Amino acid sequence: MAKEFVKEITSMDEDFAQWYTDVVTKADLIDYSSVRGSMIIRPYGYSLWDNIKNELDSRIKETGHENVYMPLFIPESLLQKEKDHIEGFAPEVAWVTHGGSEELAERLVVRPTSEVLFCEHYKNIIHSYRDLPKLYNQWANVVRWEKTTRPFLRTLEFLWQEGHTCHATDEEALDETVKMLKVYADVCENILAIPVVQGQKTEKEKFAGAKLTYTIESLMHDGKALQTGTSHHLGDGFAKAFGIQYTDKEGQLQYVQQTSWGFTTRVIGAMIMVHGDDRGLVIPPNAAPTQVMIVPIAQHKEGVLDFAYELKSKLSNVARVGIDASDKKPGWKFNEYEMKGIPVRLEVGPKDIEKGQAVLARRDTGEKFFVSLEDLETKLPELLEDIQRSLYEKAKNHREDKTNAALNLDEFKTVLEKETGFIKAMWCGDRACEDKIKEETTATSRCIPFEQEQVSEKCVCCGKEAEKMVLWAKAY
Numbered sequence: 001m002a003k004e005f006v007k008e009i010t011s012m013d014e015d016f017a018q019w020y021t022d023v024v025t026k027a028d029l030i031d032y033s034s035v036r037g038s039m040i041i042r043p044y045g046y047s048l049w050d051n052i053k054n055e056l057d058s059r060i061k062e063t064g065h066e067n068v069y070m071p072l073f074i075p076e077s078l079l080q081k082e083k084d085h086i087e088g089f090a091p092e093v094a095w096v097t098h099g100g101s102e103e104l105a106e107r108l109v110v111r112p113t114s115e116v117l118f119c120e121h122y123k124n125i126i127h128s129y130r131d132l133p134k135l136y137n138q139w140a141n142v143v144r145w146e147k148t149t150r151p152f153l154r155t156l157e158f159l160w161q162e163g164h165t166c167h168a169t170d171e172e173a174l175d176e177t178v179k180m181l182k183v184y185a186d187v188c189e190n191i192l193a194i195p196v197v198q199g200q201k202t203e204k205e206k207f208a209g210a211k212l213t214y215t216i217e218s219l220m221h222d223g224k225a226l227q228t229g230t231s232h233h234l235g236d237g238f239a240k241a242f243g244i245q246y247t248d249k250e251g252q253l254q255y256v257q258q259t260s261w262g263f264t265t266r267v268i269g270a271m272i273m274v275h276g277d278d279r280g281l282v283i284p285p286n287a288a289p290t291q292v293m294i295v296p297i298a299q300h301k302e303g304v305l306d307f308a309y310e311l312k313s314k315l316s317n318v319a320r321v322g323i324d325a326s327d328k329k330p331g332w333k334f335n336e337y338e339m340k341g342i343p344v345r346l347e348v349g350p351k352d353i354e355k356g357q358a359v360l361a362r363r364d365t366g367e368k369f370f371v372s373l374e375d376l377e378t379k380l381p382e383l384l385e386d387i388q389r390s391l392y393e394k395a396k397n398h399r400e401d402k403t404n405a406a407l408n409l410d411e412f413k414t415v416l417e418k419e420t421g422f423i424k425a426m427w428c429g430d431r432a433c434e435d436k437i438k439e440e441t442t443a444t445s446r447c448i449p450f451e452q453e454q455v456s457e458k459c460v461c462c463g464k465e466a467e468k469m470v471l472w473a474k475a476y
């Protein structure tokens with residue numbers, strides 16, 4: 001029975017895309033809705049998002065930000081105020097043209113992002129240096145009319161937070177941009193056990209309307225990269241377009257310096273593709289809605305269920321514990337919670353009770369061992385920490401294994417043919433070289449890492465002098 005169950009998930013090596021689809025649906029994370037490209041996030045998927053959201057939200061507040069809510073609709077004229085911004089988003093915005101049966105005098109956009117709404121508001125509430133900084137964040141849904149979609153990774157509608165801040169100086173705005181990138185990296189690495197590379201996007205890849213974009217990039221199991229969070233220094237471009245000015249201490253009118261930064265449900269896709277295996281999801285303990293699932297064995301025997309429930313209430317002080325006391329067979333339960341990626345399974349039956357022990361099984365390694373009941377409360381948190389750490393290490397080693405350097409375009413192609421992964425290569429800074437690399441290899445520039453290495457002195461594409469090392473990859 002166990003084997004048949006596992007067969008329902010396509011093997012990763014056979015077809016990674018199908019494996020992903022199998023996992024998101026069979027682990028009950030999502031269901032499809034009748035509109036192409038939109039998804040229903042089911043309770044298990046949503047509780048995962050809730051955990052990530054709570055971790056991030058507390059960090060956003062700890063760094064001095066306040067949550068607000070902006071409206072869903074944006075008038076066309078407002079979106080058009082910043083030229084680069086509208087050009088960047090126009091191909092994927094959804095328009096509202098009618099209210100009931102009446103055609104609207106002005107079309108409305110369903111927000112693809114809320115920069116312009118924040119700007120309109122900031123213009124009204126910022127007047128003096130005393131009003132700065134303004135550090136706002138919103139948790140919301142946004143809509144982008146994508147042509148090809150995939151659950152969590154690219155959907156017509158997704159959930160996210162978008163931070164929008166105003167500062168007196170360029171330096172303060174830059175500090176903010178870096179600070180929030182570090183917050184994202186912290187959540188990725190310490191909650192989701194996803195190692196990230198921090199760096200700057202090239203001009204070509206930066207956010208529409210931004211002065212510069214910082215990003216965290218991670219590598220999936222199949223060797224493709226995924227942009228996991230971005231933080232933008234907007235400079236004063238939006239402030240000038242919207243007239244957001246303040247009077248400084250000398251009585252002079254100045255434009256504010258702005259930032260924006262976003263983190264989305266996409267990160268759930270990253271978590272699945274970094275840690276998952278042929279048996280399904282693997283969720284890092286710090287993100288897991290349920291960290292330990294108790295499966296009673298021979299639960300019809302007297303005392304077993306009572307004992308299991310007692311254990312649950314005791315262990316709930318040290319972990320997020322669930323129990324499955326349904327009449328399904330233990331084998332079914334084992335498979336189900338392995339597929340759902342619950343980090344630890346705890347089995348307890350009549351013999352264990354007699355011997356004063358329980359069986360613990362790790363989802364990540366499959367390892368099983370006995371622990372005496374009196375040690376459980378100390379051993380369990382240690383085990384969860386160990387799983388968290390080893391998932392991170394494993395993902396990091398995988399990334400290092402799949403990171404190669406290339407000195408010229410031929411080498412670039414050979415390396416990429418042999419192994420999909422990150423490629424470190426020098427770049428002259430010319431857009432033409434970036435375009436050519438994409439055209440000939442389908443790899444895109446992921447970022448200019450903050451931690452630079454001098455791989456060589458020459459651009460990987462044109463051979464001219466180069467100073468910057470860029471991280472390239474095929475990406476989601």
Ligand SMILES: [Zn+2]
Pocket residue numbers: 427428429430433459460461462463464
């Ligand atoms: Zn070049």
